[in-house]
Structures are given as structure tokens and as C-alpha cells.
Amino acid sequence: MSQSRRTLNTLIRLGRALREDARSPDDQATQSPLRAAGQAASARVTPTLQDAAGRLRAGAQGLRDQVQARADDRLERLITERRTGGASDPEALAVLARRREAREARAAQAQARAELLAQAHTPEQRQVLGLVAAATVWAGGEPGEVRYTTLLDRLAPGGDPAREMAIHRALWTLAERQVLAVSPHGVVTAPYPRPPLALPPS
Structure with missing residues (x-):
């Protein structure tokens, strides 16, 4: 199995595990109707x-x-x-x-x-980057944290398998290109761009 395929599978497993943790029965039982309505409204945006x-x-x-x-x-x-x-x-x-x-x-x-x-090459990559940029101060966003589960919930509401795979692939590709970084805890960030190396004089 290629390194790229292993990376993709790792990201998919991470996303599923984090999503299952975020949707534990205890959380669902204690979730207020107001919060549920807010999440439903945000999904429509x-x-x-x-x-x-x-x-x-x-x-x-x-x-x-x-x-x-x-x-x-x-x-x-x-x-x-x-x-x-x-x-x-x-x-x-x-x-x-x-x-x-x-x-x-x-x-x-x-x-x-x-x-x-x-840096986006597909609509899904642009959607992912847009949400991350909104929480990235150096890109004009508000201080915040974007989690893998948040991206899946916002960009693939309802758990559509094809849509989820498209978002997984977008994240994997951006991570492979080092445009984004995904922590072991599922926090997605955009590292501050490094300046290009100065070429030595010819």
C-alpha cells in the first residue's frame, strides 16, 4: 500500500473515531434543544x-x-x-x-x-480552506480552533458517504502538500507560510 493511501486511510479513521466520540449517547442526551436547533441552522448555511x-x-x-x-x-x-x-x-x-x-x-x-x-485545486479543498481560514488569525480570521469533526459536520452533513470521502480526500491532499496540518487530536490548522528561500547569487 502506498504512503499516500495509508495517509488517507489514517485520516478517515481519525475522522470517524473523533466523530463517534463527539456523538456519544451521553452528549446526545444532554444536548439542549436550543443547541440542536443552532447546529441544524448552521448546517443549512x-x-x-x-x-x-x-x-x-x-x-x-x-x-x-x-x-x-x-x-x-x-x-x-x-x-x-x-x-x-x-x-x-x-x-x-x-x-x-x-x-x-x-x-x-x-x-x-x-x-x-x-x-x-x-492553494485549493478543487471545490472541496476551497471549502475546507475557507473554514480553516476563518479561524486563522494571520489570514484575517478570528482566533479559534477547527476540528476534523467540525469540517465533516459542516461540509458533509448527514454523513453522505460520497461527500465524506470527497472531504477526506480534500483534507488528505492539503495535508500531503503541507498546506494544512492535522494534529493527533484532530485539530486542523494552516501553518504560517514560510518565506521562499533566497537563491544564492549566480
């Missing part, structure tokens, strides 16, 4: 809708940053032109500098998210 919502949020933030940048540039010019010979309000300029740094950081995160999603 398809990965395609989540991806579209993520793009809309990123676009809206980009527009806000552009408007703020133009306003800050005008304010900075007014401050520096109030007196001949330079800035007259160091505190205001420091505030503007911090705002500029925050915008640049958000722009870098948006670029990092786009580059992460660009």
Missing part, C-alpha cells in the same frame, strides 16, 4: 454561502480602509501644512501612523487569505 459572505466582508473592509486612508491623508496634509517647516501635532501624527499600520496589517492578512485559498 452552505460552504458556498460562507465563501460568498467572507468575500463580501473582505470587500466591505477594503472599501472602509480606502475611505479611511483618503481621509487620513487629507488630515495629515492639513496638520503638516499648518506651520512651515514640518509637523505641528506629533500626537495626531502618531495616531494617524497607528491607523495606517492597522490598515496595512489588514491588507496583508487579506492577501494572505487569498494566497491560502489559491
Whole structure:
């Protein structure tokens, strides 16, 4: 059996074991109706809708940053032109500098998210990466944890075998390419991309 096949089988077994643990009878018995309703509602939010919502949020933030940048540039010019010979309000300029740094950081995160999603070669891989990116700070996401079982529940609701296999294969392929990492406890993360190695001068 090839190494790739063994890796895939390991991931499938891990996903099944974690899913069975997450759905133990005790958990099901103590699950509140409100929580069950929330999980059912989240299952109806398809990965395609989540991806579209993520793009809309990123676009809206980009527009806000552009408007703020133009306003800050005008304010900075007014401050520096109030007196001949330079800035007259160091505190205001420091505030503007911090705002500029925050915008640049958000722009870098948006670029990092786009580059992460660009690693997908199939729709399933893009769906997996979209959910992981949403919990990855360096890609503009909120701090959080994505588990193997979460991906299966969100992307293959109902336990459809063909759909589950497609998600397993997407995860396996991304893990093989080191785009994602899966811990022994089933936590899926996107490692911070390493910068390309500098080539020695010829």
C-alpha cells in the first residue's frame, strides 16, 4: 500500500473515531434543544454561502480602509501644512501612523487569505480552506480552533458517504502538500507560510 493511501486511510479513521466520540449517547442526551436547533441552522448555511459572505466582508473592509486612508491623508496634509517647516501635532501624527499600520496589517492578512485559498485545486479543498481560514488569525480570521469533526459536520452533513470521502480526500491532499496540518487530536490548522528561500547569487 502506498504512503499516500495509508495517509488517507489514517485520516478517515481519525475522522470517524473523533466523530463517534463527539456523538456519544451521553452528549446526545444532554444536548439542549436550543443547541440542536443552532447546529441544524448552521448546517443549512452552505460552504458556498460562507465563501460568498467572507468575500463580501473582505470587500466591505477594503472599501472602509480606502475611505479611511483618503481621509487620513487629507488630515495629515492639513496638520503638516499648518506651520512651515514640518509637523505641528506629533500626537495626531502618531495616531494617524497607528491607523495606517492597522490598515496595512489588514491588507496583508487579506492577501494572505487569498494566497491560502489559491492553494485549493478543487471545490472541496476551497471549502475546507475557507473554514480553516476563518479561524486563522494571520489570514484575517478570528482566533479559534477547527476540528476534523467540525469540517465533516459542516461540509458533509448527514454523513453522505460520497461527500465524506470527497472531504477526506480534500483534507488528505492539503495535508500531503503541507498546506494544512492535522494534529493527533484532530485539530486542523494552516501553518504560517514560510518565506521562499533566497537563491544564492549566480
